[in-house]
Amino acid sequence: MSGGSERLCLLITGGAGFIGSNLVRRLVREGRHLIVNLDKLSYAGNLDSLVGIEVAPLYRFEHADVADGRAVARIMERYRPDALLNLAAETHVDRSIEGPQDFIQTNVVGTTILLDAVRAYLRGPRGVRANAALGDGGFRFLQVSTDEVFGALGPVGRFSAASPYRPNSPYAASKAAADHLARAFGRTFGLPAIVTNCTNNYGPHQFPEKLIPLAILKAENGRAIPVYGDGLQVRDWLHVDDHVDGLLAALFKGEPGETYVFGGEAERTNLEVVELICTIMDRCRPAGAPHRRLIEHVDDRPGHDRRYAMDIRTTVARLGWRPTARFEDGLEATVRWYLDNLAWCRRVQDGSYRGERLGLLA
């Protein structure tokens, strides 16, 4: 699902990261729209995640920082996009505990610079093409965000688009600020912004510092698999392909000013996820079985949210989107992907990250 027959130009920030690369690959493979990928190539962004598509006629890469206003304006002027999908971000909670400022710079300042650049662009002679694919001939700014902005839940209840923002980590606070700015630019300047909040994603091409790829690689290497605290923190998992579907549905069917929430309806404790990875590893690598012996409980993350969950009923009704992957199947395919792509894992880590613990207070 990616719009009508008209060719659009979609500017995607953070397209060399986990979700961004899956989104870019999907759109470039479909070959209907010109895809411009604006990425700074931080430690988490890697062109190795886009191998094979760089030669596609409808793909362009722009190496730039979203917080560089001149570069962003130049790229907007050059491509005259029909939509901007903002996925560029600092995303690792543990790193936000070690150093919050990078998160403010990219997630808050960078998003504001993008919003301002779009505002200037829409005021200028951009020669709006009446494009039916995006409704009303208008531009769209899609602010891609997280369920973490809503804070933590107790054992019952779920977040929805109407939930108040109560971020608990510097990462979540920086994403919350960016979402508020997108909304404020909509209300104040009429900028056609849509915000999406999604639960934890899993799938191929995720930088191996996050729970699932980290656990797979630790198990593969026979190293201790760290589980924070008691491991009973609950997350709702959505396969990245389903998130990509949701983002495209929000882009092409969503209403400016609205928020859409995505989730996989697959709540699991972190311990359950790691134990399932171990079971899958036992099948894939029987010589190392049982991999559960590698699980090691370590100090909990400061301020660790206990539970996130999403009520997606309104999104399902409004966008006709719903998650399709069964968590157990998606996780098995994900484990196999990492085991088949160990060279990618080595290349993206590039000696700069070796699975060490981050984000503990001194």
Ligand SMILES: NC(=O)c1ccc[n+]([C@@H]2O[C@H](COP(=O)([O-])OP(=O)(O)OC[C@H]3O[C@@H](n4cnc5c(N)ncnc54)[C@H](O)[C@@H]3O)[C@@H](O)[C@H]2O)c1
């Ligand atoms: N991964 C998840 O589970 C999840 C869930 C919900 C929402 N999100 C949101 O989705 C978006 C993408 O997440 P992800 O997991 O793919 O992130 P990621 O960390 O894998 O990738 C982030 C990308 O942004 C780029 N980037 C970072 N700073 C930049 C800057 N200043 N200028 C330009 N590019 C920059 C990086 O190089 C990288 O390619 C983020 O906004 C995140 O908050 C992620």
